[in-house]
Amino acid sequence: MxxxxxxxxxxxxxxxxxxxxxxxxxxxxxxxxxxxxxxxxxxxxxxxxxxxxxxxxxxxxxxxxxxxxxxxxxxxxxxxxxxxxxxxxxxxxxxxxxxxxxxxxxxxxxxxxxxxxxxxxxxxxxxxxxxxxARLLVERLRWEWTPRDAAAPPDRERDAAAPSGPARDGLTPPGPVRTPTALTPTALTFRPPRDREELLTLMTSVLDGTLDAHSRAELGRMSARAAAVRQYEEELVRYRSPREWWRVAVSPGGEPVGFVIPARNDYHAIIAYLGVVPTHRGKGYADALLAEGTRVLTAQGVPRIRAATDLGNVPMSNAFRRAGYRDFEGRIDMTWD
Missing domain, CATH: 3.40.630 (Aminopeptidase)
Known part of the structure; x- marks a missing residue:
């Protein structure tokens, strides 16, 4: 040994x-x-x-x-x-x-x-x-979107233009890239977070009623605000990709209703985090946020986008499927705490 x-x-x-x-x-x-x-x-x-x-x-x-x-x-x-x-x-x-x-x-x-x-x-x-x-904490699904295997969009979706130039991994997607757009509210607008505090406030809010096992475990040890700060500082700000990619979804009345964090880790382009505030769940905003995050990344010419969600988080899995992502792999998470 x-x-x-x-x-x-x-x-x-x-x-x-x-x-x-x-x-x-x-x-x-x-x-x-x-x-x-x-x-x-x-x-x-x-x-x-x-x-x-x-x-x-x-x-x-x-x-x-x-x-x-x-x-x-x-x-x-x-x-x-x-x-x-x-x-x-x-x-x-x-x-x-x-x-x-x-x-x-x-x-x-x-x-x-x-x-x-x-x-x-x-x-x-x-x-x-x-x-x-050790004990089992959660089983997760890993998702992937590529121009080649993206699902054909429903009637109200549109084709996005193919990115110009080669992708960062040396691949150029063939022909037009089908990028998912929102199936429901098209009146949402998207912008980068105004500052750290706005995003932390939204991250704290979406932990209310979360289905994510890691988040639920953290809420047993700390406040929602502390959990949000920890994720922001230990994960989100450490991605090397530009923070200008991050998006807040805003309702027609000017109210932030959720956010998505498109990013790039050491290996792939990813949807790092997506959340809808509790008072706006059930309105299809997850579809719109996922579509926007996917659009931001495909505009960079990436050959694939990856994401993950808990096996039991059926609403988020359904959103990935509607957006043309496929579950290509699973993941077992175990912990000693």
Whole structure:
């Protein structure tokens, strides 16, 4: 049980398959991972289990545990499950944490429960983590919009012109890009937030009645205002994309009714956050906000837009589907708090 000695052991670490393997080298090079945060359980030169943490570039402590794998090949020798539990117990105390242990995230295929092989792999990893005190916090859906697979718009939608020039990842979408627009109130106008306080006030308001599991957990530990400030300072302002992309939706009477945060993280263009104030829910404003956020990002020529929402947040999932997003992947979130 040990951490990697350096980047030269990356091939050893990548001997177990997972969706993030192709990103590990770039993460190490750009300071999102450290060899001391990447541990393996070895039997000779065979990796029985591995675990790794991720941070924002240059941070001293990790933000997430996003890799935990067992050797599912069924080869003779020590039990990978037991090795995985022992690896977790060795690595968890050795990796620095700022208070509570970082959450564990795992990407899972759509319909993973109906595939016996995938289900066994996911449940074995969850069971090993539970041996160390972790519990399931929430299952989430990951969404993606691309010009190629965007749904054909309803009658009251319109086509947006294709972005000029190549996309930032070197791809140029073919032909006109179908960008979703609001299905309901077209009288809304959009503008950037006037200042930090306006956005924080809206973020505080939308936490009333939220369906988001992470937000609900935070509201059990702090006030809505404190939770909004924390998300603003620890997430939103750290995106490298311009804050001029952010949008507040305003009613014909001049009242802010919600907001959307289009952004770009270290990997993709994203819809980072979308909220409708409680007194204006049920009016279709989520559709309008999502359409505006998507429009802002497609104007930058991005080849894809990603987003995520809790599996149980049916209203938001329906909004993504109406806007032409597809749920391409799931995510398991576990926590030790």
């Amino acid at each position: 040990r951490p990697l000695t350096g980047p030269e052991e990356l091939d050893l670490f990548r001997s177990l398959p997972y969706a993030l393997n192709d990103e590990l080298a770039g993460d190490l090079a750009e300071g999102r991972r450290k060899p001391s945060w990447m541990w393996v359980a070895l039997h000779g030169d065979r990796v029985l289990a591995r675990v790794a943490w991720w941070s924002r570039p240059g941070d001293a402590v990790p933000l997430l545990m996003d890799v935990f794998d067992l050797d599912d090949a069924g080869a003779a020798g020590p039990d990978p499950f037991d090795a995985g539990v022992r690896l977790l117990r060795a690595a968890l105390p050795a990796v620095p944490a700022d208070g509570a242990r970082p959450e564990y995230l795992r990407f899972v295929p759509p319909g993973w429960r109906t595939d016996p092989v995938e289900r066994r792999a996911v449940e074995n990893r969850m069971a090993a983590l539970e041996r160390t005190g």
